[in-house]
Amino acid sequence: MKKYNLFFLFFVSILFIMGCNRNSMKGGKNSSQATGWKINSKDGGFQSGKDFKGQPAGPGLVFVEGGTYTKGNVKDNVMHDWNNSPTQQYVRSFFIDETEVTNEMYGEYLYWMKTIFAENFSEIYKAALPDTLVWRNPLGFNEDMVNNYLRHPAFKNHPVVGVTWKQAVNFAKWRTDRVNEQILVSEGFIREGVINPDSISDGYTFNSKAYLLDPTSAYGGKMNELAGDKSKETNEDGEDKISYASREEGIMLPEYRLPTETEWEYAALALSEITKDNVYRGKKKFPWDGEYTRSGKKKNVGDQLANFKLSDGDYGGIAGWSEVGSGITTSVRAYPPNDFGLYGMGGNVAEWVADVYRPIIDEEANDFNYYRGNVFKETVIGEDGKMVTTDAENADYDYLPGSLVEEVVKTEDLVDRVNYSTGDNRDFNDGDLTSTRDKNPPTYEGDFSRMYNSPTDETNADRKETTTLIDNEAKVYKGGSWLDRAYYLDPAQRRHLPGSMTTNFIGFRCAMSYLGESRITTKPSRR
Numbered sequence: 001m002k003k004y005n006l007f008f009l010f011f012v013s014i015l016f017i018m019g020c021n022r023n024s025m026k027g028g029k030n031s032s033q034a035t036g037w038k039i040n041s042k043d044g045g046f047q048s049g050k051d052f053k054g055q056p057a058g059p060g061l062v063f064v065e066g067g068t069y070t071k072g073n074v075k076d077n078v079m080h081d082w083n084n085s086p087t088q089q090y091v092r093s094f095f096i097d098e099t100e101v102t103n104e105m106y107g108e109y110l111y112w113m114k115t116i117f118a119e120n121f122s123e124i125y126k127a128a129l130p131d132t133l134v135w136r137n138p139l140g141f142n143e144d145m146v147n148n149y150l151r152h153p154a155f156k157n158h159p160v161v162g163v164t165w166k167q168a169v170n171f172a173k174w175r176t177d178r179v180n181e182q183i184l185v186s187e188g189f190i191r192e193g194v195i196n197p198d199s200i201s202d203g204y205t206f207n208s209k210a211y212l213l214d215p216t217s218a219y220g221g222k223m224n225e226l227a228g229d230k231s232k233e234t235n236e237d238g239e240d241k242i243s244y245a246s247r248e249e250g251i252m253l254p255e256y257r258l259p260t261e262t263e264w265e266y267a268a269l270a271l272s273e274i275t276k277d278n279v280y281r282g283k284k285k286f287p288w289d290g291e292y293t294r295s296g297k298k299k300n301v302g303d304q305l306a307n308f309k310l311s312d313g314d315y316g317g318i319a320g321w322s323e324v325g326s327g328i329t330t331s332v333r334a335y336p337p338n339d340f341g342l343y344g345m346g347g348n349v350a351e352w353v354a355d356v357y358r359p360i361i362d363e364e365a366n367d368f369n370y371y372r373g374n375v376f377k378e379t380v381i382g383e384d385g386k387m388v389t390t391d392a393e394n395a396d397y398d399y400l401p402g403s404l405v406e407e408v409v410k411t412e413d414l415v416d417r418v419n420y421s422t423g424d425n426r427d428f429n430d431g432d433l434t435s436t437r438d439k440n441p442p443t444y445e446g447d448f449s450r451m452y453n454s455p456t457d458e459t460n461a462d463r464k465e466t467t468t469l470i471d472n473e474a475k476v477y478k479g480g481s482w483l484d485r486a487y488y489l490d491p492a493q494r495r496h497l498p499g500s501m502t503t504n505f506i507g508f509r510c511a512m513s514y515l516g517e518s519r520i521t522t523k524p525s526r527r
Helices: 002-026 103-117 122-128 143-148 165-186 208-213 215-221 261-269
Strands: 061-064 067-071 087-091 094-097 232-234 240-242 350-356 377-379 406-408 474-478 494-498 511-513
Touching: 061 261, 067 261, 087 261, 094 261, 103 122, 103 165, 122 165, 165 208, 208 215, 261 350, 261 474
Parallel strands: none
Antiparallel strands: 061 094, 067 087, 094 511, 232 240, 350 474, 377 406, 474 494
């Protein structure tokens, strides 16, 4: 019996050793599959994100699983705009705000900008302020909204309006940095309580991109003074060593940004509620299922499902019946969410999206994550070989202190590229020199038969003949609003305004890219 036990133990030991050798050859959890060398060792060497369990949702965001859908109008176009012809598109999974950005959320942004920058950079704070005069009407009394809509607590959960496209973009940049700062605090890389707008001294500079490239540049080079417990280490000689969060660890989140038009429309449609097996069953007109703007469910039958203008002089129905809001915007959660859990994708306010407007969606050029507006930039490197960041003298609203200095990629640096040939692709294949119908177009930006020649103050304001109001500053906004009729509740509808304009019916929400696979929690029965 003892011999049998010894033989059994010997056999198990051999199998264990063979398994360990096999794992070392393949590359186990702590060894490289490429070389067999140790990784993630406390003694040093290559470090990988071994504990990464997938990208979490940032504050306020909802996960939207990507897929294929028909972008554009699937109903009769009674307005004959013909700027939303249907095309089949594929969207990668992404995150998007559960609601529009509210006055309270934007108020936090203004508080930070005022506290940090108003004294030494007053123009930066002023540039962030929404235009409250959008509520004025020559034949209407709206002064209460002019004075109170942005800051009074009665409207704190209403969507912010009067913001330009650029203000929306810069809010998203600020939000990215604040969220990542909070992550660094919670993970122990920054000491608790030291990042507070009321107590931060001059020289405050934090930028997520700059931190990942050179963390020692954060906070004006004073990162050592703010280091948390996890960031401080002591080497064998008793000297303090500061460690930083890296891109390889996946701790910090990608940037908040405006959603692309394709993402916004896909999120608004919430097609998952009309799927059957692996196909969509029929067409969809609104962010909810059905052909009508009123609920057909027993518990709230007849209730309006969005905040929009019902008819001339009717912005909310009869008092005490179907009135939900206040005749203008309503609370961002006043109406039911769509199937993705997103509020206000139809009605309340229209929303800025990231795209530059063109009336044609060029699906032949791209049908994957379609987006028009790419301006590819690269970080400027100084003579000392380090990245250049914005200093106090050169800071402005678009480039806060500590931001990376970037420049558009030069055409001459893209000679060997096969996927793009210029840095600014806003008019790619649609009005630029490469797509002009002239057989011998000039090699300079001068007078030639452009498809879009909207005049600007700087370049061609004296041009006598203008063919369009569309240019590279025309931005898309999507969805209906409290001021629109039900026609514009269709997520396929698309309109545009110059990005510098403000209105009392356009707000915005943020999105974030999802880094990874589609993140399906329950595996489907068939693939």
